[in-house]
Amino acid sequence: MRIQDLRQRLQTLGANPRHTQRVLRLWAQALPQDGGRRELTSFLPATLVAALPALSEELAGIATLVSEHPGEDGSARLLLALADGQTVESVLLPRDGLCVSTQVGCAVGCVFCMTGQGGLVRQVGSAEIVAQVALARSRRPVKKVVFMGMGEPAHNLDNVLEAIDLLGTIGNIGHKNLVFSTVGDPRVFEALPRGRVKPALALSLHTSKAALREQLLPRAPRLTPEEIVEAGERYARASAYPIQYQWTLLQGINDGDDEIEGIVRLLHGKYAILNMIPYNTVDELPYQRPSWEQAAAIARRLHQRGILTKLRQSAGQDVEGGCGQLRARADNPRARRVVPIRADAATSISAASADATLS
Ligand code: SF4
Numbered sequence: 001m002r003i004q005d006l007r008q009r010l011q012t013l014g015a016n017p018r019h020t021q022r023v024l025r026l027w028a029q030a031l032p033q034d035g036g037r038r039e040l041t042s043f044l045p046a047t048l049v050a051a052l053p054a055l056s057e058e059l060a061g062i063a064t065l066v067s068e069h070p071g072e073d074g075s076a077r078l079l080l081a082l083a084d085g086q087t088v089e090s091v092l093l094p095r096d097g098l099c100v101s102t103q104v105g106c107a108v109g110c111v112f113c114m115t116g117q118g119g120l121v122r123q124v125g126s127a128e129i130v131a132q133v134a135l136a137r138s139r140r141p142v143k144k145v146v147f148m149g150m151g152e153p154a155h156n157l158d159n160v161l162e163a164i165d166l167l168g169t170i171g172n173i174g175h176k177n178l179v180f181s182t183v184g185d186p187r188v189f190e191a192l193p194r195g196r197v198k199p200a201l202a203l204s205l206h207t208s209k210a211a212l213r214e215q216l217l218p219r220a221p222r223l224t225p226e227e228i229v230e231a232g233e234r235y236a237r238a239s240a241y242p243i244q245y246q247w248t249l250l251q252g253i254n255d256g257d258d259e260i261e262g263i264v265r266l267l268h269g270k271y272a273i274l275n276m277i278p279y280n281t282v283d284e285l286p287y288q289r290p291s292w293e294q295a296a297a298i299a300r301r302l303h304q305r306g307i308l309t310k311l312r313q314s315a316g317q318d319v320e321g322g323c324g325q326l327r328a329r330a331d332n333p334r335a336r337r338v339v340p341i342r343a344d345a346a347t348s349i350s351a352a353s354a355d356a357t358l359s
Contacts, residue, residue, distance in 0.1 A: 001062055001083065001127040003162050013055070014045035023048075025170035027059050028130050030137035063088075063131035073313075080135065082128055086121065089149055090132045096143040100132040102160050103151025108183055109219045112250060112279060112287045115150050124151065126162035133167060144177040148202065154185035161195060168197030176200045176241050183220040184228040193238050202244040202275075203232050207254045208262025216253075229266045236271040242308075247276045249295050251288040260298065264305045274302065274309045 003024070010020045022043070026033050033056045034040060041049055048055075066079040066087060074094040081087050088101035104121040106113070129147075136142050145167060147153045153160040164180065167173045178199035182188050192198060207213050210224040223231075232243040245267065249255050267274060276299055281289045295311055302309040 001125045002159065003126045003130065003166055005125075006059075006127055010048070010055075013051050014047040019044050019048060021170055023055070024166065025172075027134055028166060028171040030134050032056075059131070059134070062127055063135050065135060078136070080132060082124070088124060088128075088132070090136060091149065092136055092140060092142075093144075093146075096141045097146065098133060098136045098142045098144070099146045099149045100129055101149035101151055102129060102147055102153045102156050106151050107155060107219060108152045108217060110183075110217050112216065112248065112285060114282060114284060117284075120151075120155070123156045123159060126159040126166070129159060129163035130166055130171070133171065133173075143173065144179070145173055146179040146181060146202075148179070148181040152183060152185075153180055154182040154188045157187055157191060161191060164199055165195065165197050168199070179244070181246070183217055184223050184231070185221050186223070186231075189231040189235060192235060198239045198241075200241055200244065201232065201235055201239075202246055203228055204246040204248075205229075205266075206246070206248055208259055208266055212254070225262070225266055229270060229272075232272070233270050242271045242273050245272055245274045247274060249276055249278045249290055249298070251279070251290040251294075253287070255290055255294065255298060260301055260305070263302060263307060267307050268305070272308070274307055275312050276302075276309055277312045 006024065007020055010023055015023065023033060025031075026035075033052050040052075044052075061083060063080045063082055066081050069077040069079075071077070076092040078090045078092065079087055080090060082104075086104045088104055090101065091099040093099060102124050104124060105118050106115050107120040108116055109119070110116040133142055133145055147160060147164075160180070164178050168175050168178055175197050176199070178197065179202050180188070180192065180199045181202040181204065183204045188201075192201065204217075205213075205225060205228065206216055208225050210226075213220070213225060214222070229245075232245070236243045247254070247263075263274065276295060278292065278295045279287055279289045281287065299309045299311040
């Protein structure tokens with residue numbers, strides 16, 4: 001379901017644009033639709049007032065909570081059901097953050113990501129994205145939303161931009177507290193500067209080598225790391241906000257001296273932060289997580305070379321890894337071990353948690 005479907009529905013109930021904004025604002029902020037009875041009847045048409053109870057139920061039904069899985073770090077993974085029975089995950093992050101899903105599944109097919117192995121099931125509508133925020137806000141405050149759950153936001157651009165526009169205006173979330181995360185797509189670099197809400201941008205780099213990147217992210221747009229950083233730098237300067245480059249650290253694959261040199265070559269002097277997240281090992285995939293000490297040493301070396309590097313830990317690691325696991329378990333309740341996530345969602349999730357920062 002899309003926000004524009006909601007707008008049309010409200011229009012048929014007699015709402016003018018101001019009435020519609022009120023209903024959508026209260027919904028996105030998880031405030032009651034029927035607060036202040038006298039004001040309500042004097043402001044909204046009678047047809048809409050009469051429909052409000054049913055409408056509130058409809059809005060609450062766009063995404064409903066299936067289960068909640070608290071982590072030891074203050075995060076909590078939420079498994080949500082959409083109206084057609086598909087499920088997605090959101091993660092409540094420490095310090096009032098929320099990670100939302102933008103697709104059921106993902107078509108990019110990153111080799112280290114279980115979500116990517118299953119392909120795309122369907123897009124998540126813009127109303128379903130905002131509904132994740134509304135549901136989270138009914139449980140705790142949300143002041144930051146990162147689009148780093150299941151899915152590649154660039155592959156669902158219209159819905160994601162529609163949700164960002166609402167959240168960054170009547171949704172009452174600061175523009176730079178909305179974080180669009182992508183593997184890097186020309187359509188994103190064209191679209192983001194044109195929006196009235198210009199979110200922060202996170203770009204999944206993972207390696208400084210074009211050939212390795214093609215192997216690791218087989219169906220990502222064929223942009224070289226240089227082209228990605230060049231486009232990222234343009235957006236950083238235009239939006240006056242640094243790019244967050246995401247780097248899922250895979251032992252023996254992208255943790256060598258050559259990559260350190262590559263990162264320095266790419267990012268030195270750039271308006272950028274490098275978020276380095278040690279990979280979460282899963283049985284089904286052959287990739288290994290480097291030790292925290294190894295990862296810390298790499299981050300320290302980068303820091304010494306002038307690269308602002310933050311070493312991140314995934315939020316809710318004790319809840320069996322990351323996004324995708326809960327959904328996999330719900331789809332296959334007999335699964336003994338739950339399937340993990342897109343590795344960069346762990347990245348992203350941790351981006352808001354800032355558990356370990358080298359400075
Ligand atoms: S890591 Fe992200 S972009 Fe890659 S397949 Fe997984 S969900 Fe998709």
